[in-house]
Amino acid sequence: MRSPRSKRFGECAHCGPTTTACRAWARSAGPSGSVWAAARRPSPCARRRRCGPAPPSAPWPRWWKTGPSAVPTRSASCAGARRPSKNSMAGLLDLWKRFGAGVGLEIRGEDLLAVAIKSRPAGVTVLGSLRIEGFREIPAAEWGRRYQAFLNEHALGHLAATVCLPRKELVVRQLRLPPMPEKERAAAVRYQLDGLHPYGDVEVCFAHAALGETGKDRPTTMAVAIAPREKVDAWADLFQEAGVAVSAFTVSEATLYAALRMRPEAPKQPLLAVDAESDALLIYGESAARPLLTAEFPLRSAPPSRVLQLVLSDLRVAPDAAVGLAVFGPEASAAAEELAQTSPALEPRAVEELFPAPLAAPEEFRLREDLRGLAVALEAACPGVGWRANLLPVERRSKDSRWRLAPTAALLFLLLLLGAGFLIRPWIQDGAYAEALQQRIAKYEETVALVRNAKMSAEDAQRKLEILRGLGRRTQRDLEIFSELSEKLPNSAWLTQLQIGDEGVQLNGEAQAAADLLKTLNESGRLEKARFTTSLRKLETGEGFQIAAERRAPTAPAAPAGPGGAPAAANPQPSPAQPPAAQAPAPAAPEAAQPAGAEPAAAPAAEEAQ
Incomplete structure (x- = not known):
C-alpha cells in the first residue's frame, strides 16, 4: 500500500524521522529541490525497513538522463509495496499506452457533456468541457456547430469522439469461458449471445472484452455489452446529422474500468x-x-x-x-x-x-460531478488501457485525421535516419579497417605458407616417431607378459593357445586345478581382472579352460629425491628388459596326457608373440 506524500522532503511517510539518525538524514537531505541526490541516499530507517522516499522514476524512466530539477517523490510505506519499474519492456509499453489526446461525449438524461483531455504518463490534463443542455430539443446542426467550435478552440478538430451510450438502453453481462485460445472467444460469445440479452429476436450489436489475466490454459471472464441495433443506428444517425465524427460507442463500465487503470x-x-x-x-x-x-x-x-x-x-x-x-x-x-x-x-x-485527478482543468469542470465524462475521454485518448469495446458498426466508424500524425512521423523518420547512421558507421569503419588488414596479410602469405608447411612436416615426423616408439614399447610389454606367464604358471598347467592383444591376453589350455590360475594371474604385475570366458571342461588329465585377462595400467616409478630434497630432474631409466619369452622353459606336460602331434605349450605362445 502506498502511503501519502510526506510533508517534509526526506521523511519516511510511514514512521517519520523519529530517530536521531533519521533526523540527521532529514537535515542533510537538503532543500526540496534536491530530489535526485536525496533519492540516491535513503534514510537509515529506509535501509532497515525498506521504506522512505522511492526514486523518482516517473514520469521519466531511469535511463533518461534529462528531467526537471525538482520532481516530487512518491513515498513507499513500510508495507513493502514498490512502484513498478519503468525500465522493463512492460513498463515502457505501459508508458506508451498513456500517451494520447481524446474527446469523450457523455449522454446523461437530456444533456450532452463533451470533455477534451490530453494524457501523459505524468497525469491527465483537461483541456476543456462543453455542456449542451437539452440537446435533444435543439436542432442537431446547431449543437453540432457548438461542438465543432469547441474542438477548434482546443485544436482538436481532427479527432473523432467516443460516445458513452445511456445505460438504460443496453445491458452488460459477465460470461465465464473455459480455457480456450483467444481467437475462439468471439465465436464462444456469439454462440451464447441469445441467452445474454432480453431483446428476443431483435438484431443487436455486441462487444466483448477479457477481464483480468488471460491465457489459453486458464478460464477467462468476459464482459459482454449488448445493445439493440435500432438504438445504435438512431444515435449514429443523430451524430451524423450534427456533423460529429464518432469513432466508438462505449458503455459506462468500460470507461470506469479504463479510468481506474490510468493511475500508476x-x-x-x-x-x-x-x-x-x-x-x-x-x-x-x-x-x-x-x-x-x-x-x-x-x-x-x-x-x-x-x-x-x-x-x-x-x-x-x-x-x-x-x-x-x-x-x-x-x-x-x-x-x-x-x-x-x-x-x-x-x-x-x-x-x-x-481515479486520476487532472493536473489542470478549467473552472467549469468538477471532477466529482463530471467523472464519467472524464472517463469517456480517457478511453478515447488511451484505448489500449480499457476494454476496446465498440458497439458502433464498423462501416459507421469515423477515423481520426492522419495529418495529426505528420509531425510525429517526420520526427520518427529523422530519428530512424540518425539511428541508421549510427548503425552503418561502424560497418563502414570496420570494412575499411578489414581492407587494410587484408593488404598487410597479403604481403606475408608466402612466408606464412612456408612456416605452415614446415610445421606440418614436423608434426608428421613427430607422429611417425611416436608410432615407432609405441611399436617398440608394445613389443617389449608383450615379451614381458610372455616371460611372466612362463614363470608364474605352474608345471601342472600347459597352454594350447596364447593370444596377446591391445586390451589383454587370452589363454587356452589344460590344468589340474584351473581355478587357481585366476589368483595367479591377478597377482601378476602386468595382468588383472582374470576371468573364465567359458565353463571348465573335464578331461582325463585335468580341466580344460579358457581365461581372459586385461593389461594392468603401467605405474610411473617415483623420481628419486635430488640434493636438498628436490626431485631428480633426470628422466627415469626404463626398467631392465626381461629375458626373452622364447628362452623361458615351457612347463612340461605329462607324456600320457599330451595328444599325438601336439607341440609344447611354449612354442605356440612364442610364435604368437613374434
Missing part, C-alpha cells in the same frame, strides 16, 4: 463506484472473486441502503474485508453520507484516491 498503481480492490443520479444508482464494482459487478437500481424500487447491502453480498468479499466506496455524479454530495453508513465494511474514499 493498480486499483485497490475490493471497491465500489456509485454514480448517484436523481432517480437511480448506477453501481460499478470489482473484487478478486468478482472481476466485474454492474447494476442499475431505480430509487423508487428500493432505498439506497438496501441497494448497497445487496451489492455487497454479490461482491463476494470476506466478512472482515474493507470495501472502498467512491460516490460521484450529480447527486453525489447528498448521497455519499447516507451510502457510507449502510455497512461498517464500507470505507469512504475520495474520488481522487481511485
Whole structure:
C-alpha cells in the first residue's frame, strides 16, 4: 500500500524521522529541490525497513538522463509495496499506452457533456468541457456547430469522439469461458449471445472484452455489452446529422474500468463506484472473486441502503474485508453520507484516491460531478488501457485525421535516419579497417605458407616417431607378459593357445586345478581382472579352460629425491628388459596326457608373440 506524500522532503511517510539518525538524514537531505541526490541516499530507517522516499522514476524512466530539477517523490510505506519499474519492456509499453489526446461525449438524461483531455504518463490534463443542455430539443446542426467550435478552440478538430451510450438502453453481462485460445472467444460469445440479452429476436450489436489475466490454459471472464441495433443506428444517425465524427460507442463500465487503470498503481480492490443520479444508482464494482459487478437500481424500487447491502453480498468479499466506496455524479454530495453508513465494511474514499485527478482543468469542470465524462475521454485518448469495446458498426466508424500524425512521423523518420547512421558507421569503419588488414596479410602469405608447411612436416615426423616408439614399447610389454606367464604358471598347467592383444591376453589350455590360475594371474604385475570366458571342461588329465585377462595400467616409478630434497630432474631409466619369452622353459606336460602331434605349450605362445 502506498502511503501519502510526506510533508517534509526526506521523511519516511510511514514512521517519520523519529530517530536521531533519521533526523540527521532529514537535515542533510537538503532543500526540496534536491530530489535526485536525496533519492540516491535513503534514510537509515529506509535501509532497515525498506521504506522512505522511492526514486523518482516517473514520469521519466531511469535511463533518461534529462528531467526537471525538482520532481516530487512518491513515498513507499513500510508495507513493502514498490512502484513498478519503468525500465522493463512492460513498463515502457505501459508508458506508451498513456500517451494520447481524446474527446469523450457523455449522454446523461437530456444533456450532452463533451470533455477534451490530453494524457501523459505524468497525469491527465483537461483541456476543456462543453455542456449542451437539452440537446435533444435543439436542432442537431446547431449543437453540432457548438461542438465543432469547441474542438477548434482546443485544436482538436481532427479527432473523432467516443460516445458513452445511456445505460438504460443496453445491458452488460459477465460470461465465464473455459480455457480456450483467444481467437475462439468471439465465436464462444456469439454462440451464447441469445441467452445474454432480453431483446428476443431483435438484431443487436455486441462487444466483448477479457477481464483480468488471460491465457489459453486458464478460464477467462468476459464482459459482454449488448445493445439493440435500432438504438445504435438512431444515435449514429443523430451524430451524423450534427456533423460529429464518432469513432466508438462505449458503455459506462468500460470507461470506469479504463479510468481506474490510468493511475500508476493498480486499483485497490475490493471497491465500489456509485454514480448517484436523481432517480437511480448506477453501481460499478470489482473484487478478486468478482472481476466485474454492474447494476442499475431505480430509487423508487428500493432505498439506497438496501441497494448497497445487496451489492455487497454479490461482491463476494470476506466478512472482515474493507470495501472502498467512491460516490460521484450529480447527486453525489447528498448521497455519499447516507451510502457510507449502510455497512461498517464500507470505507469512504475520495474520488481522487481511485481515479486520476487532472493536473489542470478549467473552472467549469468538477471532477466529482463530471467523472464519467472524464472517463469517456480517457478511453478515447488511451484505448489500449480499457476494454476496446465498440458497439458502433464498423462501416459507421469515423477515423481520426492522419495529418495529426505528420509531425510525429517526420520526427520518427529523422530519428530512424540518425539511428541508421549510427548503425552503418561502424560497418563502414570496420570494412575499411578489414581492407587494410587484408593488404598487410597479403604481403606475408608466402612466408606464412612456408612456416605452415614446415610445421606440418614436423608434426608428421613427430607422429611417425611416436608410432615407432609405441611399436617398440608394445613389443617389449608383450615379451614381458610372455616371460611372466612362463614363470608364474605352474608345471601342472600347459597352454594350447596364447593370444596377446591391445586390451589383454587370452589363454587356452589344460590344468589340474584351473581355478587357481585366476589368483595367479591377478597377482601378476602386468595382468588383472582374470576371468573364465567359458565353463571348465573335464578331461582325463585335468580341466580344460579358457581365461581372459586385461593389461594392468603401467605405474610411473617415483623420481628419486635430488640434493636438498628436490626431485631428480633426470628422466627415469626404463626398467631392465626381461629375458626373452622364447628362452623361458615351457612347463612340461605329462607324456600320457599330451595328444599325438601336439607341440609344447611354449612354442605356440612364442610364435604368437613374434
